Amino acid sequence: MSMPPAHSRLYSRSFLSMLPDAITPFPYLPPDATDTRPLLAELEALLEIINSSARLAITEYKKHGNNVPTIYSTEFHPLDFATDTVALKKAIRLLEDACQQLCASLAPPQHTLANVSRVHHRQYVTQLTTHDILEKYPSGSHIRELSQTVGLEKGKLARILRVFAFKGCFIEVDTDVFASNRLSLIMKSSNDCGCLTCIHAQDVSQGAGVLYETLTEPEYAMSYEPDKAPMIYVLKRKGLKGSFFDWMKADAKRRENYHYAMIALGPVMGSLSILHHYPWNDVATVCDVGASVGSVSIPLSKAHPHLKITDQDLPEVLEAARSVWEKEAFEALREKRVEFLTLDFFKEAPVPGKDVYYLRHIIHDWPDAEAAVILRNISKAMEPHSRLLIHNYVIAGANRRPDEEQRAPEPMLPNFGAGDSRKYRQDLNMWILHNAKERTVDDQITLA
Ligand SMILES: C[S@@+](CC[C@H](N)C(=O)[O-])C[C@H]1O[C@@H](n2cnc3c(N)ncnc32)[C@H](O)[C@@H]1O
Incomplete structure (x- = not known):
């Protein structure tokens, strides 16, 4: 295989090994327009x-059960409930990005743009009750009966369900006959994942609607203060005052939805993998700072019962947390393996001297100045044996840098592109809700 010597160090070994000997690897520098071989090699790779x-994904499913899911599966797979999903998620990250990159390469550009810009369905994803109803009709329900049960016009409902069906959610088993499947089960009202979707569909979408206005309005455009977030812009227009968390405090139903959404973050992000990939046996005490209703600390107490856990959050949140622990982890309460202490992390330090101070999705809620206050307050509580665990998404640029360890194999985008898109969307969500952000490793180090 011939390689341009000047750039050879820029090609990852895995990519090179994929190429047939006769094909020159695609160039890191802009290609010679007359030579189509490198471009073909990119598509082949x-x-x-x-x-x-x-x-790889199929192998993971086989390891956890006899069957492998398809969009026609009508039940969950055992792997859907696993807490350690790192291997599956790594495979899906490659798959999603390579599929997206291949489509964007081969489809006409106007086709791809039209698909990107027409995303209507998220607004009503959580408002439809069809997910619950269809489960009762395993062989499907005709839109005539379904529309009567949910009280919506049949033609319009069918059009919405068809858009979902394109995404693999619901099956149109016969013309105008829809049935539930593994994907629609996840949207049932009893599933916490629906609460997370609800925040995005109902709250984030409102803030997203004014994003451009806040980019151009002088008072908001250059600001990185939490009260200049697009969501706050919307709330002010509605005559509401205060921060995002004041808004939550004042609205019990919204607050409950928000905290159940935090529970869903475990399975959605795969972040409960931390139960398996951190040396908890070397730790005796953990302070979960901004613990919500125990989204991580409840599974942590079950997986590692030797731990003494302190959950700290705002008073109204800890009140709800107690009842969730009573339902989900009564043993831990009875054995006094968990304590609840109210905290305002802007005004005070958490409980002192714990082995681990754990912050999942706390720092990303705040711009740098506020995040620094939180970390400074935690540092006051820490002793030499204490460790700070910041559990956030880690973002990275989409350019390939010769000076850094390559991550995704070529010719994929180095940051895994569409395969890791959720963290970049989450970065925008944090901007919309809090004027905050997701951070790179360097950002996190600088902040710390
Ligand atoms: C995005 S949630 C993350 C919750 C939890 N760590 C998780 O990952 O599921 C942010 C949490 O910070 C808490 N919080 C917000 N402001 C706070 C403050 N001033 N002091 C303490 N906790 C606060 C919220 O109540 C909420 O539980």
Whole structure:
């Protein structure tokens, strides 16, 4: 295989090994327009990644159960309930990005743009009750009966369900006959994942609607203060005052939805993998700072019952937390393995001297100045044996830098592009809700 010597260090070994000997690897620098071979090699490499990553995912499913899911599956797979999903998520990250990159390469650009800009369905995803109803009709329900049960016009309801069906959610088993499947089960009202979708569909979407206005309005445009977030712009227009968390405090139903959404973050992000990938046996005490209703500390107490856990959050949140612990982890309460202490992390330090101070999705809620106050207050509580665990998404630029360890194999985007898109969307969500952000490793180090 011939390689341009000047750039050879820029090609990852895994990408090179995928290429047939006769093909020159695609160039890191802009290609010679007259030579189509490198471009073809790029497409071939993407096809290879799709094939190999899909096979890795299939292997993961087989390890956890006899069958492998398809969009026609009508039940959950055991792997859907696993807490350690790192291997599956790594495979899906490759698969999603390679599929997206191949489509964006081969489809006409106007086609791709139109798909990107027409995302209507998230607004009504949580408002439909069809997910609950269809489960009672395993072989499907005709839109005539379904529309009567949910009280919506049948033609319009069918059009919405068809858009979902394109995404693999619901199956149109016969013309105008819809049935539930593994994906629609996750949207049932009893599933915490629905609460997370609800925040995005109902709250974030309102803030997103004024994003451009806040980019151009002088008072908001240059500000990185929490009260200049697009969501606050919307709330002020509605005559409401205060911060995002004041808004939550004043609205019990919204607050409950928010905290159940935090529970859903475990399965959605796969972040409960921390139960398996941190040396908890070397730790005796943990302070969960901004613990919500125990979204991580309840599974942590179950997986590692030797731990003494302190949950700290705002008073109204800890009140709800107690009842969730009573329902979900009564043993831990009875054995006094958990305590609840109110905290305003802007005004005071958490409980002193714990082995681990754990912050999941706390720092990303705040711009740098506020995040620094939180960390400074935690540092006051820490002793030499204490460790700070910041559990956030880690973002990175989409450019390939010769000076850093390559992450995604070529020719994928180095930051895994569409395969890791949720963290970049979450970065925008944090901007919309809090004027805050997700951070790179360097950002986190600087802040710390
Ligand atoms: C995005 S949630 C993360 C919750 C939890 N760590 C998790 O990952 O599920 C942010 C948490 O910070 C808490 N919080 C907000 N302002 C706070 C403050 N001033 N002091 C203490 N906790 C606060 C909220 O009540 C909420 O539980």
